[in-house]
Amino acid sequence: MSVYQPPTQDMQWLLAAVVQAPAALQQLQAFAEVDEDLMAQVLEESGKFVGEAIAPLNRQGDEVGAQWKDGSVTMPPGFKDAYAAFWHAGWPALAADVEDGGQGLPSVLAAMLYEMLSAANHAWTMAPGLLHGAYECLKHHGSEALQKRYLEKIATGEWLATMCLTEAHAGSDLGLARTKAVPQADGSYRVSGTKIFISGGEHDLSDNIVHLVLARLPDAPPGPKGLSLFLVPKYYEDGSRSAAYCDRIEEKMGLHGSPTCVMRFEDATGWIVGEPGRGLNAMFVMMNAARLHVALQGIGLLEAAWQTADTYSRERRQMRAPGRGRSAAEADLIAEHPAMRRILDTQRAWIDGGRVLAYRTAVELDMGKHHADTARREAAQRWCSFVTPVIKAAFTQQAFYGGSECLQVLGGHGYVREWGIEQIVRDARVAMIYEGTNEIQAIDLLVRKVLADAGTSFGNWLDGLVAELDLAVPSHPRVLQRVEALRSVTRQLCEAGQRDATLAYWVADDFLRVVAIVLLDWAWAQIGVRAPALARWTQPMQAMERWIAPELRTRIAVIESALAGVPA
Structure with missing residues (x-):
């Protein structure tokens, strides 16, 4: 059985070199002393804890399960001790305020921790998964008496x-x-x-x-x-x-x-x-915080599935790979076969690009909360408003369907329990449903956020994406062309939506997928500028261009077909 190992070096490189989070966060007074070394240390130690204490419990947790009897629930073996170690070590309190018993660290570190936890043991992680949202809800809306009684207990994870x-x-x-x-x-x-x-x-x-x-x-x-x-x-x-x-x-x-x-x-x-x-207003503080974490569940679970498939592909020998000579020592590894390489590289592209978008979103949450400049806070809120529903929907969908693709790499060994990947696929499916179904995310994006002001705010946000591209880089004009294709179809939807109020509901899923692909493409443009010329990065970058980006045309064609049916 393959057991997930937190890829902390990759995660740290994307955080520091691509998202450039340490430099951005140090501009905020709240995190002036949080430098790259400190963030790397926290990430490395949290990865060790996840790999050693949480990941080994995943299989037994699935097989034994939580047990109900006479109104009480007993958790699977090892879960209780692991949780005690988790909160005693201070991990739930990473991003909570110091005055509430927290450590006052940036939100992105807590987000990265939960990505690793979800990949290692999704079921166990469900228990502390709502702590951050409950803390924010009580912090913003609870009375002084309730905060005094409950806030620190929730912030630290004791309760x-x-x-x-x-x-x-x-x-x-x-x-x-x-x-x-x-x-x-x-x-x-x-x-x-x-x-x-x-x-x-x-x-x-x-x-x-x-x-x-x-x-x-x-x-x-x-x-x-x-x-x-x-x-x-x-x-x-x-x-x-x-x-x-x-x-x-x-x-x-x-x-x-x-x-x-x-x-x-x-x-x-x-x-x-x-x-x-105003209960929903208070509750949405929990839900919005949770949706970023659910997106990271998708990324983490897809990483876990990819690790299993990649490990298997480098051990399993089959017929000689096309185009490889018989003398090549690894020519019969299935990792060398184009069909398997396409699966692995494509999912790798979703994972690494997804991390850039999710980590950036976590950074923007802190920008919106702590930045001194009103315009910068508003820009951060605009980013989170548009990106959060997209990454929640796109990466939970990719966790399930991409995880199933990874299972395919193992063939029959993926369908049986031996390698553990079938559990990942089963566990991943619910993330497309909870914290607002993916269809609701798509409607929220298109109907409530894009069409609400005839696409004005969305267009301004797209301008910001373009501004971050260096158009002198050879691949970036292609990204710009895709942004403009998105801008064009958005204008058409805004115009046609005035004549047919149901149109947006028919095509919301397709529109969200278009935005997701444009964002993923944009993220890989950021990675490509900084990544070393190694297969680790070049292969998924090529997969982004060859196997993912073409879907953009298909989804836009679906939307245009629906537009054609709207009366003039």
């Missing part, structure tokens, strides 16, 4: 958290939620209702679990504007247990080591987070 949104009759349409919250004389609320698909709703990893629950006040209007957010802990300060019960855990395609719970609240005492009727 874990959940996000309780979905109900059986209401999936993505949160406005249909029926869970009720009744105010009490002491300022608390009694929360009642049932939530489904709650990751980590019950487990034995931490002494307490903090549930953030969307519910409706008695006089609330129907729809999403009637929802408020409430904090309901598993245990109260006096040690008593709340009326929050885990009725069962789901039997799933993957993520067997992560308990996906049905949670029932029976007049459970809780407290409001933020203002009445």
Whole structure:
């Protein structure tokens, strides 16, 4: 069985040389002392922890799974000890503020940590995966009393958290939620209702679990504007247990080591987070933070699948590769066969280009939060607004379909459990669904962000991408041509959308894919300027041009076909 090894050297090179994160972040007062050496040290040590403590638990976590009995959940062997080591070492607190028990480091370091954790053991990582979002939610919207009681425990990871949104009759349409919250004389609320698909709703990893629950006040209007957010802990300060019960855990395609719970609240005492009727505003702080991490889940899982396929391809001998002489020592390794090389190089292109985009997005989150210049903060927010839905959708899709391609490299050995790659494919599938399905990401991008102002903000953002290209570099004019093709089809959609309000919904997925390919192409333009002339970088760069970029024309043709059907 192949076990994931964190590729910290590649990650650090992309972070420092391509994204140039250390130099950018040191411009911010909050990170003036965070230099490249410190970031490299944190990344290297976190990689060691992930490789030694978390990755070896992946297979057993899948085979044993989380176990439910009489309302309690026992996690797979080794999970509890690994989590204790994780939070005691301070890893959950990397990006939390120092005054809250955190380390005050840049968001990108926490993002890179979770990329490695997801690649090593996606199921285990589901438990701490919502900590950052819960911390930001409570930090921005929680009362002083709630922050005093819960913020540091969440920041450090001593207590874990959940996000309780979905109900059986209401999936993505949160406005249909029926869970009720009744105010009490002491300022608390009694929360009642049932939530489904709650990751980590019950487990034995931490002494307490903090549930953030969307519910409706008695006089609330129907729809999403009637929802408020409430904090309901598993245990109260006096040690008593709340009326929050885990009725069962789901039997799933993957993520067997992560308990996906049905949670029932029976007049459970809780407290409001933020203002009445603005629960979604508070919750979206969690969701937006989580979407970058989900994109990195996709990148990490694809890396894990690629590592397995690459290792196998360099060990498995078959017939002589076309074009290779019989005397070549490695001519019969399947790594030398064009069909296998195309798969491996193409997925490598998605992984490395994806890292550039995700790391840049994490840096922009800190720019938007800490930069002194208003215009720079707005530019950062614009980047995150357009790029986050794209990378969430594109890289979770690539994790599943690209992971399946990597499985193909192993042939029959990929389909059986021996090499472990079938687990990666199963585990990856859910990332296309949660934190907003990929279809919702596409609609969010095109309908709510691009068409909302007739493409003006999107066009300005594209101008910024172009400004970062050195057009003297031979490959960059091709990137510019693809940016202009995207700009053109965007203009057509803005015009036609005024005549057919349904058009954007038909082609949103295609539009997001076009943006993803343009961004990936742009990322490889940045890599190509700085990468050494080694096969490690030249082969995926060629795959980007030969096997990925041509899809742009196909997707634009699909959109143009739909445009042709819109009445003049």
